[in-house]
Amino acid sequence: MELQNIIFTDAHKEVREKARTIAIELLLPHAAKHDKEESYNEAAMAEAAKQGLLGTWIPKEYGGSGVGILGLALVVEELSKCDPAFGVAFAVNALGSIPLIIGGTEDQKNTYLPKVASGEYACAFALSEKFAGSDAGGLSVRAEQEEGGWRIFGEKKWTTNGSRADLITCFAVTDPKSRSRRISAFIVKNTDEGFSIRLDEDKMGIRSVPVSETVFNGVFVPDDRLLGERAGLGFKHSMMTLDWARPGVAAQAVGTAAGALDLAVTYATQRKQFSKPIVSFQMVQAMLADMATETEAARWLNYQTAALADAGKSVSKIAAMSKCFATDTAVKVATDAVQIFGGYGFMENYPVAKYYRDAKILQIYEGTNQVQRLIIARNLVKEAGKMEHYTSVIPKETQEAFGGELVGGNC
Ligand SMILES: Cc1cc2nc3c(=O)[nH]c(=O)nc-3n(C[C@H](O)[C@H](O)[C@H](O)COP(=O)(O)OP(=O)(O)OC[C@H]3O[C@@H](n4cnc5c(N)ncnc54)[C@H](O)[C@@H]3O)c2cc1C
Known part of the structure; x- marks a missing residue:
């Protein structure tokens, strides 16, 4: 385990404070209404843009505030606390x-990132397809090269923000015969001819953000919108992006857990049974104590992951741990929060039911938690080869050489 200082600069504290103000003033009072109506909170997003928060993860030289993945984690946590969606x-x-930051050419970074940072361009990430979810290498959307550019054909499933995004990073097969260089990423604009939205899904949670089926019906993208200098790097870019973005999901989870916990503590001090506030019952206290401890553990694991990412370290294993632990925690804490609210927790006119519904998706998207566990286990196996001091204390009779390939699909 690599040690990395977690340093909160004044800039980190500033973006966190701005996010907290937006969350309390523009999210909490309206979250239930947007959930019920499946409507987007335009006012809050406009304020986030005005406050410069959409540039949090973007380097200063491309118009961002340069507070990196740690800044992203702090902001997303505060926002999710008051409305996980x-x-x-x-x-x-x-x-x-992030694919642009990781793999874009200098021209692409200069052209698009300042507009993302200012809020002019909303973004989406179109990797998953109807038959390619966990097995992200098995895409069928394809891009064919022609004079001056590429033409994209096929459909993507579950593109979050699909019907709102100006820029869609779309992953498509460009070399079907290659194993390692099969996929490339493209910068698609929502105004490109042939791009359309089939539908916005009807979801159990996160109902105020659209998740769309996106259709690429011969969308032409010029050469300068192939991400990076050459084709074939798309799978690598997508996996690196997910490593960097997982602290963002973990932050959604920490915020969701923290918001549900705050609501549960507040309710437990107000609700009386047997002539006493329910918080005086030790079984309720034990639930609250575990909820708080697990939320705090998830928070600091995520800050460590973000700090490592910002330091340019490889975060594949710890980002998977952070995503997995934080999102499992969010589901558990939101479930226990409903329990503390009793029957009222099951009612949609009380706020905690929405946290319970919003939490579940966290264990599924950006790599299911089963896939995160595969990533963690694979990294452990790789590291095992470097621990000869342990090998020497295990009696030889039980040792057999292990080839290093774990059973299980791709991740
Ligand atoms: C609301 C929502 C928003 C989303 N947003 C986006 C987005 O913006 N962009 C995008 O590209 N995608 C998005 N997705 C897609 C999401 O990332 C996928 O749903 C997810 O990766 C799982 O794929 P799948 O649903 O096809 O499940 P499957 O891959 O079919 O998995 C089904 C089950 O099998 C398990 N499983 C699969 N393979 C293995 C294995 N090798 N070992 C053990 N267990 C395994 C899974 O963990 C899961 O429990 C979104 C999905 C939803 C529901």
Whole structure:
């Protein structure tokens, strides 16, 4: 485990404070209404843009505030605390634009990132397809090269922000015969001819952010919108993006857990049974104590992950741990919060039911938690080869050489 200082600068504290103000003033009072109506909180997003928060993860030289993935985690956590659905509506802009930061040419970075930072361009990330979810290498959307550019054919499933995004990072097969260089990423604009939205899904949670089926019906993208200098780097870019973006999902989860916990503590001090506030019952206290401890553990694991990412370290294993632990925690804490509200927790006119519904998707998107566990286990196996001091204390009779390939699909 690599040690990395987690340093909160004044700039980090500033973006966190701005996010907290937006969350309390523009999210919390309206979250239920937007959820019920499946309407987007335009006012809050406009304010986030005005306050410069959409440039949080974008380097200063491209118009951002340069507070990196740690800044992103702090902002998303605050927003998700008051409305988890808005947390993803915000964070998906990072998911859609991080491929540009990781793999874009200098021209692409200069052209698009300042507009993302200012809020002029909303973003989406179109990787998943109807038959390619966890097996992201198995895409069928294809791009064919022609004079001056590429033409994209096919359909993507579950593109968060799809019907709102100006820029869609779309992953498509460009070399079907290659194993390692099969996929490339393209910068698609929502105004490109042939791009359309088939539908916005009807969802169990995060109902105020659209998740769309996006259709690429021979969309022509000029050469300068192939991400990077050459074709074939798309799979690598998508996996690197997910490593960097996972602290954003973990932050949604920490915020969701923290918001549900705050509501549960507040309610437990107000609700009386047997002539006493329910918070005086030790079983309720034990639930609250575990909820708080697990939320705090998830928070600091995520800050460490973000700090490592900002330091340019490889975060594949710890980002998977952080995403997995934080999102499992969010589901558990939101479930226990409903329990503390009793029957009222099951009612939609009380706020905690929405946290419960919003939490579930966190264990599924940006790599299911089963896939995160595969990533963690694979990294452990790789590291095992470097621990000869342990090998020497295990009696030889139980040792057999292990080839290093774990059973299980791609991730
Ligand atoms: C609301 C929502 C928003 C989304 N937003 C986006 C987005 O913006 N962009 C985007 O590209 N995608 C998005 N997705 C897609 C999301 O990332 C996928 O749903 C996810 O990766 C899982 O793929 P799948 O649903 O096809 O499930 P499958 O891959 O079919 O998995 C089904 C089950 O099998 C398990 N499983 C699969 N493979 C293995 C394995 N090798 N070992 C163990 N277990 C395994 C899974 O963990 C899961 O429990 C979104 C999805 C939803 C529902």
